[in-house]
Each structure stands twice: as structure tokens, then as C-alpha cells.
Amino acid sequence: MPELPEVEALRVFLDDRLVGKEIARVLPLAISVLKTYDPPLSALDGTTVTSVARHGKFLDIEAGGLHLCTHLARAGWLRWKDSFPAAPPRPGKGPLALRLVTTDGDGFDLTEMGTKKRLSVHLVHDPMEVPGIARLGPDPLADAFDRDAFAALLAGERRQIKGALRDQSLIAGIGNAYSDEILHVAKMSPFKRTADLREDDVTRLYTALRTTLKDAVDRSSGVEAGKLKAEKKTGMRVHGRAGEACPVCGDTVLEVSFSDSALQYCPTCQTGGKPLADRRLSKFLK
Numbered sequence: 001m002p003e004l005p006e007v008e009a010l011r012v013f014l015d016d017r018l019v020g021k022e023i024a025r026v027l028p029l030a031i032s033v034l035k036t037y038d039p040p041l042s043a044l045d046g047t048t049v050t051s052v053a054r055h056g057k058f059l060d061i062e063a064g065g066l067h068l069c070t071h072l073a074r075a076g077w078l079r080w081k082d083s084f085p086a087a088p089p090r091p092g093k094g095p096l097a098l099r100l101v102t103t104d105g106d107g108f109d110l111t112e113m114g115t116k117k118r119l120s121v122h123l124v125h126d127p128m129e130v131p132g133i134a135r136l137g138p139d140p141l142a143d144a145f146d147r148d149a150f151a152a153l154l155a156g157e158r159r160q161i162k163g164a165l166r167d168q169s170l171i172a173g174i175g176n177a178y179s180d181e182i183l184h185v186a187k188m189s190p191f192k193r194t195a196d197l198r199e200d201d202v203t204r205l206y207t208a209l210r211t212t213l214k215d216a217v218d219r220s221s222g223v224e225a226g227k228l229k230a231e232k233k234t235g236m237r238v239h240g241r242a243g244e245a246c247p248v249c250g251d252t253v254l255e256v257s258f259s260d261s262a263l264q265y266c267p268t269c270q271t272g273g274k275p276l277a278d279r280r281l282s283k284f285l286k
Contacts, residue, residue: 001074004141004173005216006228007057010078013225014061014108015052017080021102022048023063029089030097032117033110039066039123055133056172061100066123068100069130070110073118079109080225097121108225136172141213150206154194161197161205162190162263174213177232180239180264182212184248189271190256190263238264 002010026041028034034041047064054060059078061068072078076097083105089096097119101107112119122130137153138145153171157164164170165179174182183190186208188201197205216235223231233240237247242255242264251268256276267273 001057001175001177002072002077002228003057003175003178004054004139004213005178005220006232007054007059007072007173008141008217009220009223009228010059010225011052011054012221013080014059014078017106018049018052018061018102020049021104022046024101024103024107026068027088027099027101028097028121029091029099030112030117030119031092033097033112033119033121034123035120036122036124039125041123043123044068053127055127056136056139056168057175058127058130058133060127060133066125067127069122069124069127069133071120071132072110073112073120075114075116076110076112076119077229078225079111080106081109082106132168135169137168137170139172140174140209141217147203147206150209151202154197154202157194159194160190161188161192161194164194165209174209176261176263177236177239178212178216181216181237182208184238184246184266184269185212187269189276190265191276238266240264 023044023046026044028041043066044063049061049063051062052059053062057071059070084101084107089099095111095113096109097112098110098121099107110119124130127133138149154164162179162183165174165182166176186205188205219235220228220231238253241253244253246253246266246269249266249268251266253264253266254275255262255264256278265271265276267275
């Protein structure tokens with residue numbers, strides 16, 4: 001799933017290529033992708049893109065006073081095209097979900113692999129009309145998100161820290177992958193309770209959060225959209241690396257599986273050498 005660093009890289013990528021261009025057409029190609037119907041996508045025809053923004057994991061393309069807001073979900077992606085075939089693609093065929101074409105002939109496809117169709121597109125007058133954006137917590141890379149602001153958010157929480165980091169209404173943009181990475185850098189168990197965090201724990205976790213996300217954004221900067229997924233994988237220290245050696249201590253990275261997800265961690269770095277129970281029926285990642 002694309003998370004804050006990858007979506008930020010896509011924002012920069014699109015800002016360089018779309019702003020100032022006129023939209024020729026936007027074609028929905030999967031019935032499940034479009035979550036709004038008024039205004040229709042045809043309202044974007046002939047409008048000029050004025051900005052590309054990010055809200056957590058959402059991309060926001062503004063044109064003609066309207067906002068095309070996209071969440072790529074778990075299996076979605078954006079693929080830039082310098083040109084398109086003259087004939088439009090047939091709806092419902094393959095992974096194509098939506099196509100945006102400019103009057104210059106370039107643009108992008110939104111694609112989604114797999115059978116679970118969760119990619120979403122909203123066309124609205126105000127991004128806050130999108131429920132997923134309206135409920136977002138603060139952006140962890142914002143200047144105002146300092147250590148005290150982070151501590152204040154955690155002060156009212158009574159749950160495992162992994163789940164808190166992934167809660168978009170608490171902090172925007174962090175998902176399964178980067179929460180694993182942040183906790184590894186902080187040398188903290190994903191099952192540690194927020195209520196048990198000491199002042200030095202909060203400081204260490206905050207520092208790990210900021211540095212991990214900033215480093216990932218820096219690594220992604222300038223990377224073409226089509227190469228961002230591969231770049232994300234190469235930058236991971238524990239996430240997706242179960243069975244491999246921890247790059248810090250050399251211990252074997254372990255995994256805890258859940259019904260629709262999994263986390264990875266280093267027992268030496270994070271849990272005092274003790275393996276965590278594999279709780280497949282746990283609800284803490286929901």
C-alpha cells in the first residue's frame with residue numbers, strides 16, 4: 001500500500017507534469033472506483049490543473065475549482081503515460097480503473113490489481129467533503145507536528161502503539177509498512193501499550209517517526225512514478241523481510257500474522273529477544 005512517502009513523491013511527480021496543463025477528459029474504467037457523481041467527471045473537461053496536494057495518503061488534483069481526490073488503497077497505483085492509443089480502453093477489462101488525459105496527449109492511468117477493489121476517486125468542490133480526508137489527524141511531517149503535539153495525541157490513547165500509529169484519524173499517512181520501520185528504529189515492541197510510554201519513550205518514538213518518514217521522502221524524491229514501489233521495498237529494514245537478518249543486530253526478523261495483514265520486527269532490537277505471539281484472531285490492526 002502506498003503510504004505518506006510514496007504519495008508525497010507522486011504529488012511532486014504530478015506537480016511537475018500536470019500543473020498548468022488542460023484536462024481533455026477523465027474516463028472511469030471500473031465501476032467501483034468513482035465514489036461521487038455530482039459534479040460529474042466531465043466537469044473537468046477543458047479545465048486547467050492549478051495544484052496537486054496531499055492529504056495523508058490521498059492525492060488531490062485541483063482543476064477548475066474542483067478537486068479530484070484519489071486514495072490508492074492497498075493494490076492501487078498511478079502510471080504516467082506520455083501518450084495514449086487513439087481508441088479508449090474498454091471498461092471492466094484488466095486492472096485499469098481510471099484514465100486522465102491532457103490536451104497535450106499525456107496523462108496517467110490509475111490501476112488496481114486483485115479482486116478486492118478499494119481504490120477510490122472523489123470529485124468534490126472541497127476536499128473536506130471526502131469522508132476519509134475529513135477524519136484525518138495531523139500530518140506527521142508538518143512543521144507544527146512537534147514532540148509536544150505528538151505527546152498530546154498519545155496522552156488520551158489506551159491501545160498498542162502499532163495500532164495507534166496506523167490510525168489515520170490520529171496521525172495521517174502512516175500505514176503497516178512505515179509503522180514497522182518506525183518501531184524498529186525506536187527499538188520498541190509493536191505490542192507496547194501507549195499508556196505505558198514514559199517521557200523518554202515518547203521522545204524516542206517521535207524522533208524515529210520523523211526521521212524514518214523524512215528519510216523515505218528524501219529517497220523517493222525525483223524517483224519516477226513507475227519505480228517508487230521498488231524503491232520503497234529496498235529502503236525497508238524489517239517490513240517485508242521476515243526470515244532475513246536485521247541490518248542492525250543480525251538477528252532474524254520475525255513476523256506476526258493477522259487475518260488480513262502481518263507485521264515484522266526484530267526480537268533483539270525490539271522485544272528483549274522474546275518472540276511475539278502470532279495472534280491471527282487479534283483485532284488490534286483493524
